[in-house]
Amino acid sequence: MNFYTTQHPYYCGIDLHARSLYVCILDDTGETILHREIKARPEPLLDLLTPYIGNIVVGVECMHCWYWVSDVCAQHGIDFILGHALYMKAIHGGKAKNDRIDSYKIAHLIRGGNFPLAYVYPPEMRAARDLLRRRTRIVRHGADLKAHVKNTTSQYNLPPNNLDLKYPCAREAMRNCFDDEFVQHNIDLDLNIIAFYRHELSSIECFIEKHAKCEY
Structure with a gap:
């Protein structure tokens, strides 16, 4: 694990939320210069940071x-x-939290x-990474x-049975295995979702491979 050790005159920690930010700025002696909640918008954040540009580092949890x-x-120099969420929790976790x-x-x-x-992650790579992560979650659920x-x-x-349920014929073979209708409906639900996942994942994988070949 790497830690940030570069020294600055000011240090800004931001607790992120979807609609608000809690901003804390310390100087190099540890004195609190500013501690305030603002809306999660660029304008109020820049209003707070502009006086310190060139002398401050901003850190947030991932x-x-x-x-x-x-x-x-990045746009304003x-x-x-970015802080590793798991390691940050281990380092500063405590009972008193807000x-x-x-x-x-x-x-x-x-x-x-x-x-x-x-x-x-640079902006041009984020959407592809998010899509790949979403694919991984779907594969695991499948x-x-x-x-x-x-x-x-x-x-x-x-x-x-040793059926590979990614194939339609294998899924069909499981459609009438159980005498109890409730059990069979339970299995049919699994099979229908698996079939839908297979269709969508194939489309996503073709899309990813196409763009990977074009860009790399």
């Missing part, structure tokens, strides 16, 4: 809404760092050289559905 803060900082405390802790970690760094089908056959003491 949450879902950090993209725009990174872009605003403000140093920006937005005000969290923003101060982030600024304090940066100033003390204990801010664990995460990779700041695997859970297949496991449920297999476990249900064991639950009702049916002969084991």
Whole structure:
């Protein structure tokens, strides 16, 4: 794990939320210069940071809404760092937590050289990464559905099957395996979602491969 150790006259920690930010700015002696909640918009954030541009670093935890803060900082020449969420929780986790405390802790970690760094993905790569991550979650859920089908056959003491449910013929073979209608409907639900996932994943994978070949 890498930590941010560059020294600055000022350190800004931001606790991110979808509609608001809690901003804390410390100087190099650790004194709190500013501690305020603002709307999650570029204009109020820039109003706070502009007097310190060139002398400040801004750090946030790697949450879902950090993209725009990174872009605003890049556009205005403000140093920006992203904190690894898991390691930050391990370092500064405590019983007393709120937005005000969290923003101060982030600024304090940066100033003390204990801010664990995460990779700041460039804007042109973020959407592709998000799509690949979404694909991974869908694949994992599909695997859970297949496991449920297999476990249900064991639950009702049916002969084991080695069917690969990614194929339509294998899914059809499971359509009439159970005498109990409720159980069969449960399995049909799995099979229908698996079929839908296969269709959508094939489309996504073709799209990704096409763009990967064009760009790389």
